[in-house]
Amino acid sequence: MVTVTINGKLVRAKEGEMLLAVLRREKIDIPALCHHEAVEPYGACRLCMVEITRKEWDGWKNMVTSCLYPVADGLIIQTHTTDLIELRKTILDLYLARCPNTPEIQDLAAQYGVMQTSYEQVADPNDCILCGLCTRICDRMGFSAISAVNRGHGREIAPPLKNAPPDCVGCLACALNCPTNYIKYTDIGHTREIWGRKFELLRDAKTGQLTITKEFAEYLSKHRVIPQDYFDLNDESHRKETALSLGKIAIWSREVPQ
Numbered sequence: 001m002v003t004v005t006i007n008g009k010l011v012r013a014k015e016g017e018m019l020l021a022v023l024r025r026e027k028i029d030i031p032a033l034c035h036h037e038a039v040e041p042y043g044a045c046r047l048c049m050v051e052i053t054r055k056e057w058d059g060w061k062n063m064v065t066s067c068l069y070p071v072a073d074g075l076i077i078q079t080h081t082t083d084l085i086e087l088r089k090t091i092l093d094l095y096l097a098r099c100p101n102t103p104e105i106q107d108l109a110a111q112y113g114v115m116q117t118s119y120e121q122v123a124d125p126n127d128c129i130l131c132g133l134c135t136r137i138c139d140r141m142g143f144s145a146i147s148a149v150n151r152g153h154g155r156e157i158a159p160p161l162k163n164a165p166p167d168c169v170g171c172l173a174c175a176l177n178c179p180t181n182y183i184k185y186t187d188i189g190h191t192r193e194i195w196g197r198k199f200e201l202l203r204d205a206k207t208g209q210l211t212i213t214k215e216f217a218e219y220l221s222k223h224r225v226i227p228q229d230y231f232d233l234n235d236e237s238h239r240k241e242t243a244l245s246l247g248k249i250a251i252w253s254r255e256v257p258q
């Protein structure tokens with residue numbers, strides 16, 4: 001364990017854990033649009049920057065991305081100096097120029113007092129801030145169905161050659177974790193559509209509720225050693241089954257003579 005000082009308070013942390021994790025544990029509000037605990041940090045959004053120094057640095061300070069910076073003993077951290085707030089305002093101002101109609105960006109910018117961008121808006125705005133979270137999550141799950149393509153203003157997230165991605169299983173992990181809700185999908189009837197590809201949704205055998213896609217179930221069954229018939233029921237039905245089984249065991253164990 002190490003001891004660091006955050007905004008004047010002594011805090012214990014695990015050596016090498018990322019500073020952002022410590023800040024979040026301390027309930028310090030730091031915007032971090034490109035971060036997700038399940039995937040490697042990427043340092044794309046720059047919003048999580050904080051100021052660090054050490055006693056022996058003689059007043060010298062540095063700004064670092066907290067999602068990528070491992071804590072070490074004696075580190076002194078400030079999270080909301082005037083310079084940091086100005087930096088976050090500038091970044092959000094730029095995001096507003098790129099994504100002027102995106103509610104999540106508008107809300108975050110408003111929290112920092114930026115109501116409209118002072119930069120020229122991009123000609124063809126959309127909601128993607130190119131944080132790379134969707135591609136990292138898809139890669140982490142083993143699908144690598146989408147990636148960032150093109151350069152400069154034309155850079156975007158897309159499947160290969162912008163065709164329906166053959167490696168996608170319709171799990172929705174990209175869409176549900178996108179910080180700006182850029183990735184659209186529909187569930188109509190028993191059909192899910194995402195990235196231009198259609199998938200059949202399975203039904204819970206007991207309740208008839210839709211569960212996951214057939215392709216995702218097949219993948220989990222093959223690669224995560226889950227029997228295919230597990231997906232005949234949804235989570236709720238599995239919980240009920242478990243409760244029922246445990247209830248039976250409890251009754252049975254009471255009936256067994258001691």
Ligand code: SF4
Binds near residue numbers: 182
């Ligand atoms: S689609 Fe969403 S998650 Fe993917 S890079 Fe764009 S903003 Fe980030």
Ligand code: SF4
Binds near residue numbers: 144173175
């Ligand atoms: S829905 Fe497709 S693209 Fe999105 S994370 Fe799942 S496999 Fe990847």
Ligand code: FES
Binds near residue numbers: 046047
């Ligand atoms: S969360 Fe650290 S750079 Fe985005």
